[in-house]
Every structure is written in structure tokens, then in C-alpha cells.
Amino acid sequence: MEQLFSHLRKYHPLSAEAQTAIQNCFSQVILSKNEFLLTEGKICRHLYFMEQGALRGFYNLDGKEITYWFAFEGDFVTSFHSFTTQQPAVENIQLLEGSVLWAISKETLMDLFNRFHEIERLVRIAYERYYVRLEERFVNAQFRTAAERYEQLIQQTPHIIERIPLGQIASYLGISQETLSRIRSRL
Amino acid sequence: MEQLFSHLRKYHPLSAEAQTAIQNCFSQVILSKNEFLLTEGKICRHLYFMEQGALRGFYNLDGKEITYWFAFEGDFVTSFHSFTTQQPAVENIQLLEGSVLWAISKETLMDLFNRFHEIERLVRIAYERYYVRLEERFVNAQFRTAAERYEQLIQQTPHIIERIPLGQIASYLGISQETLSRIRSRL
DNA sequence: CGCCGAGTTGAACTGAATCAAGAAACGTGG
């Protein structure tokens, strides 16, 4: 649990009372490789925090699995669209390694927001960071070549390359596995 | 000013006190076509709300202007990256029509957050909506063809097609103007 | 009238996808 707090503090400091409340509201979830945290069509009712492990979000397009994000230690995890709107998810979230997560339901989180302005602030700040990251990924997807995106991946998130199979990395970069293999052989 | 409130209420209801505070903290800005709200290298110190008009965010890549978003009536406007981190902006924000905006500085907004939990909540909710939109755009950019993206643009944001020159729409969709022209002639 | 920006059209080119085959690595049970 201390891991969770040390990550949360990176966004915004928390009072002892807020920490106690968080402690009482998150519950631990342990899952093994290949299990699903969420499947498409279901409503995502929880926000998770990853203490240990790895997972991916993907959806099906023309019979192919499109992996479009990964999460590792220290990341928040949820289907953002489904969690915030409470509409059915279009994507799946699947464990890539045996993992330890902390879960909180939407209602409990809203309750925490009502009781602690500072917790809602922390989440507001977290949103800002995640938004900026997504914006950067969007710009890369739309305006950079496959090779440029791969090189940026190596520099910014090398752990992805070490822990994730090539096919899923290719999908994440929006290119075919064959193309990624060729890009790699050229370096 | 009532326009501003009616848009803000779509995110979250506001008490009379909060509304009064907002009224005192936003100031009107009137700009004409082609003027700049922000240029690259500058730190974006304000959040804007567009009451009337249109503008675009773009940045320079290899000597070309890449337009990557538009704003119209009812939109929040800022360089998200620069405003939240207070780092120099990499993009420019330019008026496409004569426009009426409301501006608030970062410090004043933070002060409002401290005084009114409900205003920070409103912004938290606004972030959620903008995040979901960006996520959708990202998925389109990475995994859909040019024609698919254009068709989606027609359906979801037809006002863009009506008010924006073709070259900028093409840029927004991540394709060349020639390709967009051809796609269009096929419909 | 002639210029100018905005949009169109054509031809050649290219980055990346697809299809197909094979090689390497991996893990599981006998």
C-alpha cells in the first residue's frame, strides 16, 4: 500500500486523513497472466492502480486485436471512456504478467471526492498529465513515420520493448509486425 | 457572459457564489482574423473560453504548418501542455475568424479552485470529456484510413467542413490536401 | 482585366501492408 501512496504523492501531497480514507477504500486484486480485467461490452466500474505487473488495453477491428496502450507499475488503469461515462466498454483489458493491483469503485471514488477536495485535486492533476501524454502520442500517430515512432518508444519507454512481444508493440505503434521487424533490423 | 455559464453548466451545476466569482475572474478578449492567441516558445498563461468565432492550433514541422485542432463557440481553448506545465509552447494558436473569448489566468484559476471545490470539480469533469474525445481521435489517427476519418468528420463535426479551408482540414486529418480533394470527389 | 488564393487533377513515386514461408525460441509433457 505504501507503493500506492508514494505514487499518488507524485501528483499531489495528501493529508493523513485523506491517506487513511484511501487506505480504507482501495482493495487489493491479484490476477495471473492472460486474465481479463475488463471485456468489451461490459461497463467498467472500477479504477485500478498497478502496483506490480503489466497489462494491455486492446480492441477488435476486422477480426484483429489492436493493442493501443500498456500499463506497468505505478500506472492508473481503467477504460477511461467506460469508467467516466458508465457506457459499455469497446475495449478489453488483459493481464500480460501476473500482477498486483489496487481497485476502487466509481461510487467510492466519488464519495472520496466529496469528502476530500484534495483527492479530487490529485485526480485533476493526474488527468492533466495523462492528457498531455495522450496528446503527444496522438501527434506521433498522425504526423510521424513508423521508424520515428519506434525510436521515440526506445527513448521514452524502453521497458515496453523489454517486456512486450513484438506483435503487440507493432500494434501499439500502429504498424504491422513485419514492418517493425524490418525497422529493427535496420538499426 | 450568460453564454459562458450555460456552457459551464453542461459540465456541472454552479452555485450563485461560484458564478459570481467566475464573473469577476474572467475578462473579455476580442480578436480579429489571423491574430495569434499564442506563439511557439511562449508560455501559455491563460485558459480561454470561446464565446463566438473559430481558431486553430498548429505547429511547424519541416517548414510545414500542421493544424491539429480547431475550436469554436463553446470550446475551452489553451495550449494544454504549456498551460498545465508552464513550459514554453511548441504550438501556435491563431484566429480563423473574428472572435470573442473569455480569459482567465492560471493563478486566478488556481485561486478559484482553492475557494470553490465545485469549480475544480467542473474542470475535472471537463478534462474527462476532452480526454475521451482525444482518445477517439487518437484511435482514428492510428487505425483508420483517410477516407474513414473524413467520413467520421462529416458526421461528427460537420461545422468544421463548412467553416475551415480544405488544406487545414486535410492537415487536421493527417493527410495531404490533394488526397482529401480526391476522397471528396469520390463521394 | 489580370492576379491570387483555394481547390482539382494527373503521373510518378514510396512507405508500409499484406500474403506467404520459414527460422528461432519457448514451454510443456513424456
Add this chain to the structure above:
DNA sequence: CCACGTTTCTTGATTCAGTTCAACTCGGCG
């Protein structure tokens, strides 16, 4: 500890969507 199937990765040949460069059309407007 080896054999087998499965998954992961590589390589080659072909195809295709979209780019680039270039020329041309069209509608305003000074």
C-alpha cells in the same frame, strides 16, 4: 532432458494507400 507443438520473429515478393510534384481550373476582388 529431449521431442513436439506453439508462439514469436524474420525475410521476401507483391500490392496499395497516400505523398509529392506539377500543371491546371475556378471564383472572387482590387
